[in-house]
Amino acid sequence: MNEIVEAPLRIGSVPLASRVILAPMAGVCDLPYRRIAKAHGAALVCTEMVSDKGLVYHNGHTQEMLQIAKDEHPLSLQLFGADPASMAYAAAAAEEAGADLVDINMGCPVKKVVRNGAGAALLQDLPRAEAIIRAVVQAVSIPVTVKMRAGWDAAHVVAPALAERAEAAGAAAVAVHGRTREAFYSGKADWRVIADTVQAVSIPVIGNGDVVDGPSARDMLQQTGCAAVMVARAAQGNPWIFSQITHYLTTGETAAPPTAWERYTQILAHLEALVAYKGEYIGIREMRAHASWYTRGLYGSAALRERINRTVSVAEFRAVVEEMRRHAAGD
Structure with missing residues (x-):
C-alpha cells in the first residue's frame, strides 16, 4: 500500500503532494472553503461548477467564481456546458484566471443542468x-x-467507454463517481466501475464515491487500482479528513479526530473568511449550513444549530459559537 501512496502522481504537468482530492461541490467549494481544505492537506482543490454560458455572456456572478487565491494551487476549475465552442471559450477564460487544470463536468445529476444537455x-x-x-x-x-x-x-454504464474517448481526445485524467445519474446520491457506489475504467485507459483515474475516512480510501485504492481518491460529502464540515486520510495511507494509523474546541475554532475562522468574501448577509446565511456540518455529533449540536439559524449579524453568530467553545474548553 505504501508503495502506491509514495509513488509520485502527476495529472499532466501538475504534480500532486498526496492522493487525496477535494471534489467539486456546488454550495460548498467556494474560495474560502477551498483555502481551508488546502490548509488541511487536500492535494488538489476543485471549484464549484462554473457555467460556460455564464462566462460567454459575462455574467457577473459567474465571473466572480473565477477568483483564485495564491494559496489554493494546484486548483482545478470545473466547467459545465453542452456546446464545444462555448466550453472552449470558457476553458480559455479559466486558464487566463490562473487555474492549473480545467475539469469538465459530465456527472451532475440536477435537472436544471441535465435538461440543457450538460452534466x-x-x-x-x-x-x-x-x-x-x-x-x-x-x-x-x-x-x-x-x-x-x-x-x-x-x-447504461458508460464510464469506461467515455474514459477511452476522453483519453483519445487528450484528457490528462478522469474522475469516476461510482453511481449512476438515476441513483443520484443514494445507495452504495459501485467501485467495480472505477476498476473497469482503470483497466480501460492509461491516464490516471480518480475514484469518487463513499470515501469517508482512511480505511475506505485505502480500500478504494486497493480494490480499484485508481490513482487517487476524491472526497465529497465527507468533507462537508470536516476539512481534517484530507490530512487524516493521508496519515492513514502512509502510516496505517488513525489520526485523532478534531476536538470540539478545534471544531468551534474552525467555524469562527470559516465565518470570518466567508463574510469577508461574500459580505455579512450572504456569509452568515451560507455559514449556517457549514456550521451544522461542523457540529455533527457534538453535545448540544441541535440546540446550537437552532440558535445559529436565528443570528442575523456576525457579532451574534460569533457570540453563540464563542460560548460553545468556552464550554468545550471547560471555562
Missing part, C-alpha cells in the same frame, strides 16, 4: 462528450480532466 446528460451522448473534451483540450495549454458518473442508469 450527466452527456453520458447519453458520447460523441458530443468527446467533441467537447477535444475542443477544450485544444483551447488551453493546461491539463484537462473529466468528471463523470458510472452511467445514466444501471442498464
Whole structure:
C-alpha cells in the first residue's frame, strides 16, 4: 500500500503532494472553503461548477467564481456546458484566471443542468462528450480532466467507454463517481466501475464515491487500482479528513479526530473568511449550513444549530459559537 501512496502522481504537468482530492461541490467549494481544505492537506482543490454560458455572456456572478487565491494551487476549475465552442471559450477564460487544470463536468445529476444537455446528460451522448473534451483540450495549454458518473442508469454504464474517448481526445485524467445519474446520491457506489475504467485507459483515474475516512480510501485504492481518491460529502464540515486520510495511507494509523474546541475554532475562522468574501448577509446565511456540518455529533449540536439559524449579524453568530467553545474548553 505504501508503495502506491509514495509513488509520485502527476495529472499532466501538475504534480500532486498526496492522493487525496477535494471534489467539486456546488454550495460548498467556494474560495474560502477551498483555502481551508488546502490548509488541511487536500492535494488538489476543485471549484464549484462554473457555467460556460455564464462566462460567454459575462455574467457577473459567474465571473466572480473565477477568483483564485495564491494559496489554493494546484486548483482545478470545473466547467459545465453542452456546446464545444462555448466550453472552449470558457476553458480559455479559466486558464487566463490562473487555474492549473480545467475539469469538465459530465456527472451532475440536477435537472436544471441535465435538461440543457450538460452534466450527466452527456453520458447519453458520447460523441458530443468527446467533441467537447477535444475542443477544450485544444483551447488551453493546461491539463484537462473529466468528471463523470458510472452511467445514466444501471442498464447504461458508460464510464469506461467515455474514459477511452476522453483519453483519445487528450484528457490528462478522469474522475469516476461510482453511481449512476438515476441513483443520484443514494445507495452504495459501485467501485467495480472505477476498476473497469482503470483497466480501460492509461491516464490516471480518480475514484469518487463513499470515501469517508482512511480505511475506505485505502480500500478504494486497493480494490480499484485508481490513482487517487476524491472526497465529497465527507468533507462537508470536516476539512481534517484530507490530512487524516493521508496519515492513514502512509502510516496505517488513525489520526485523532478534531476536538470540539478545534471544531468551534474552525467555524469562527470559516465565518470570518466567508463574510469577508461574500459580505455579512450572504456569509452568515451560507455559514449556517457549514456550521451544522461542523457540529455533527457534538453535545448540544441541535440546540446550537437552532440558535445559529436565528443570528442575523456576525457579532451574534460569533457570540453563540464563542460560548460553545468556552464550554468545550471547560471555562
